[in-house]
Amino acid sequence: MKLRVGFEMLYEFPQPTPMIMVLGTHFTRASDMIVPDFLTTDPVVEIAPYRDMFGNWCSRIVAPAGHMRLSGDGVVRDSGLPDPVFASAFQHTIESLPAETLPYLLGSRYCETDRLSEIAWKLFEKTPLGWARVQAICDFVHHHIAFGYEHARATKTAWEAYSEGKGVCRDYAHLAITFCRCMNIPARYCTGYLSDIGTPQPWAAGDFAGWFEAYIGGRWHTFDPRNNVPRIGRVLIGQGRDACDVPITQTFGPNKLTSFKVWTDEIA
């Protein structure tokens, strides 16, 4: 299966404005790139890539005053298979977790493990360990949060998503990540493209998706509490402790986003 993936964002800047970005298919999917979705800017400015502490390849630019178009458009090969299920993946004891997974047990900007720990234990203490526990968390979150773009808020945390019962895909992910960490399961945030293949129409306007990975059974596994069914056509862009680590774009100064498009479409 081939997917056309890409994005277009139009900005207006009153003054020259530095930006950092985590955009474009993750380097671990390079083998699948038929046409790479490299970042392009209009007007042309120098793009300085860098690698963050999570291994993501990021970009920085200084946008001049005026209009700026950021875009990328590529074609990526995909297995066409739904997210795999490893129902027997076991839960590690904390003492047997690889050291590199331990940061993913701690709190982070949008994942207040300290505030949600008691609730997590009440909710999930009796669920089976491992894959089943992560799935139980996803099931709870999927039903607890009502989806709606009108509920999106850049500052919304897992605790707030839990209390308000409303949110968008990243809030589902943050709440499930927080619960996993409270239950001693390392969990990290993922952002990427996600196709609508196999889901009933009408389809919502394209957007980047947020999901997460849990470390069980000796490796990281994909979970998506927003959709909560194995999905087809998931293409990773970036990974971190939560959405704060992998900003699609972060602008250092005032700006106006006048248009925002993302696509993830099957092509012949």
Add this chain to the structure above:
Amino acid sequence: MKLRVGFEMLYEFPQPTPMIMVLGTHFTRASDMIVPDFLTTDPVVEIAPYRDMFGNWCSRIVAPAGHMRLSGDGVVRDSGLPDPVFASAFQHTIESLPAETLPYLLGSRYCETDRLSEIAWKLFEKTPLGWARVQAICDFVHHHIAFGYEHARATKTAWEAYSEGKGVCRDYAHLAITFCRCMNIPARYCTGYLSDIGTPQPWAAGDFAGWFEAYIGGRWHTFDPRNNVPRIGRVLIGQGRDACDVPITQTFGPNKLTSFKVWTDEIA
């Protein structure tokens, strides 16, 4: 000058409990160790060391049910000089910052840059760039927050410290870090020992101190908005994005901390 540094924490655990710890003098001060303040446990348990993504050497143990004493007691050489002041340290443009400092511009668990950005710009937009701006932030924070151990709360964030106007040293540090990041100055959290040398008596009971470092003039510089004067006898233990990254101790299970002592005393 020689400082005796150390700590003693007494815990009660109802069941075997994994812990991770960032305790003991930081490896960058290794050459100053006369007697190392190595972590000891009573009862004796296996200690597994590991290095986190910030370079801190951390420890993990599984504490058995019952009483547990964690302690360390060492002697460290110190210059005896107050924190240095580099008043001419310039502020980097964002595009000239080394890539490894960029994570310290983003939000983190206790530093909600997104929520405090507008306030930061209102407060500090007219201050001179560089060292003076960081000092202006420290001055504001020092006067804005009223110190009191009764205001300590494990979940308290910079935003909450700002709103409540009350806190302990780590709240001062978190608020100043957040303001720095909002003003495009990378800032990271530090935890360590801090002596009372040169300050008027009576001295408060010993505790670990929280301060921060700002990246200006091509390097990291120490700032301490809680005390807001150059201090003598500061010994780093750990560094990270905020207190969440460098937990003195983090217990994975219920527990009771029955005693807590820290010392940082000049010795002959």
Add this chain to the structure above:
Amino acid sequence: MKLRVGFEMLYEFPQPTPMIMVLGTHFTRASDMIVPDFLTTDPVVEIAPYRDMFGNWCSRIVAPAGHMRLSGDGVVRDSGLPDPVFASAFQHTIESLPAETLPYLLGSRYCETDRLSEIAWKLFEKTPLGWARVQAICDFVHHHIAFGYEHARATKTAWEAYSEGKGVCRDYAHLAITFCRCMNIPARYCTGYLSDIGTPQPWAAGDFAGWFEAYIGGRWHTFDPRNNVPRIGRVLIGQGRDACDVPITQTFGPNKLTSFKVWTDEIA
């Protein structure tokens, strides 16, 4: 200047075979990447990135039985200037070396400092300290070893290269590293791309190059005893104590390498 850099390796595996790899431009050159030379595999397999103790970002995969193509192809910006020369770089006393350079004084798999110490002192005791001493080592090694791909041997050590007087670029590097360490100068191995720009034709078939860095004058400096002239178009891939630490590829099982291509070409 722009360089097209990349590689293609064809393997045959009789059975599923785990591999680890240090491939692709080093993160310290990230800001020079115009088109990244990300690792691609055919057939597509999952790539798990990790960071080693030297800071290199590495990859691991499990290659299925059958044919496997590993490749990367990118474009990197370069100053176009030859390797810099700092003829006045001083030699550190051992006691003034930063602690993090000390591992690069010790022996390693291909650098038997214990066996070559006496020879090193006889050869280089009277040379001036610092840059001149490292250059004297490079001059000796450059003339002592006769280059020839037919002399390449995966197990060849510095001692063997010295005794046989034959080798390839990595043997030159290993011998010079070993002599440097024997003379108390920290030295580390580098692997990367190296263009032929500025050298007389005909050019040899492309290959990864091995060179080294010596710690003098407070920083690491590039030396290349194989070529022994400042070269243009050098792009780091990985660093370690010797070639053992930065395996281009390491296969855990039987395999056949049927084709191997590397390119580092100036483009318009």
Add this chain to the structure above:
Amino acid sequence: MKLRVGFEMLYEFPQPTPMIMVLGTHFTRASDMIVPDFLTTDPVVEIAPYRDMFGNWCSRIVAPAGHMRLSGDGVVRDSGLPDPVFASAFQHTIESLPAETLPYLLGSRYCETDRLSEIAWKLFEKTPLGWARVQAICDFVHHHIAFGYEHARATKTAWEAYSEGKGVCRDYAHLAITFCRCMNIPARYCTGYLSDIGTPQPWAAGDFAGWFEAYIGGRWHTFDPRNNVPRIGRVLIGQGRDACDVPITQTFGPNKLTSFKVWTDEIA
């Protein structure tokens, strides 16, 4: 049980000589120290500690010309139990190994995995995986190498120990480590004190012991192919890839070792 542990080394130096040392009980045993075996020097010189990349606390000094006595003498608590056996510890697939264990699969100065791989597979291919395989390796090495201090040689590698069939404890360890790595089991070298408790007299003169740890069943386990029975009173000093990483002492200049004593004795 209490063990008195310590060492005394007498040196003669014709000129001021820098040294680095990995001496004294490992920091992970700090809880067991009743009297610490800190390094002392006579004449008194400044001791600069540092932490290496394996986490060991090391020391460096500059010994003046003339006589130098290095010593340490401490008392350490010990369980008195023999090395534990976890016969069911499973072998990890390479792809499920924590990234931090991967360096311990590669070759190192004294462990030529490249030269011993074929032999290893011939010898151990049919042994059961996990603990049993490591034990089979220890059994082979224990019988293959004839012990004798007259066979000690600073430059002796695993390959040479295998070929000559003679060696001392560190050669046993190096050969077993190399075989483990060839069989895809991470293995690291340990140096420390080892008492004679429970072994028949007469006892050899005291010395530091070399053994190793293998990563199986989600953690590091102790193995000692020299003795090849669980032993009592083992006190770790340092860990690394092989003996090269944890030099008891490494002198940077000519010297004469005139006396060498090590003790590990049960005390009342």
